[in-house]
Amino acid sequence: MQQLIRCINCNEVYLKTPFDTLPQYDTSSQPFETIEKDDYRDFLQSHRGHRLEDLSIIEDSFVSEKDYIEPVKATYFRATNGKERFVIKKSRERIDEPLKYEVISGDYSLTCLSVSIQSKDIEKQLAAEFKNKPLSKEKVNAFIKTCQRIAETADLRNLERACEESPNPLEMYYKMDEVSLVTLRRNCRHLFEAKKYSDMEAFIQREKEDGVLLLKAKYGIQFSEIKSSEQKPRPSVIRLEEKRIREKR
Ligand SMILES: [Zn+2]
Secondary structure (H helix, E strand, O other), X not given: OOEEEEEOOOXXXXXXXXXXXXXXXXXXXXXXXXXXXXXXXHHHHXXXXXXXXXXXXXXXXXXXXXXXXXXXXXXXXXXXXXXOEEEEEEEOOOOOOOOEEEEEOOEXXXXXXXXXXXXXXXXXXXXXXXXXXXXOHHHHHHHHHHHHHHHHHOOHHHOEEOOOOOOOOOEEEEEOOHHHHHHHHHHHHHHOOHHHHHHHHHHHHHHOOOOOOOEEEEEEEEEEOOOOOOOOOOOOOOXXXXXXXXXXX
């Protein structure tokens, strides 16, 4: 449905969508005025005689610092023409602005900033499940401390991503690995007497896959410059709407 087109001459990109030709309504006048628009035609006009190519978007390459539902943000993703790879920045500064796409020089990678546990949720879940025979505050704290210790020493490369979705693309959930779970159970055996221990073991079993025992990793986006003689960075911001308006004046 979507097609990413790059002008080779200008190193500018355009995302062609089925919505390019939808009319806009100017509600400031009564009765409404319909403004015909065709952003793709405008793009073709400004790049007349230039060489254009199709880029395919590389799946799972999208990164952004803001939550998925945040409409005003910058998102980065990779695209390729089969030979070269490009980093595209998709952004808008105001909610009423159209999204703009630009090719940026350099590349990005994700680095893990921290791995933490969901201590508040663990506490709440323990309180709910042991409602009739509450655990002492000391036991709860000791259990949480053990989980924290496991998170601090966990090596993400050995952990499996959980299906649990975070609202933020830079936050990801991981399952504790077998070694971590054995450590946790062993510590519980010391902490709790027999009956409580089997309850705690059942709790771990229930929460390890998609519950409060998932570890939360926070990532940061790191940008790196590519010093390439081929890639000449130049302002390549396409603001078709503004351009069109200017041209009309
Ligand atoms: Zn061009």
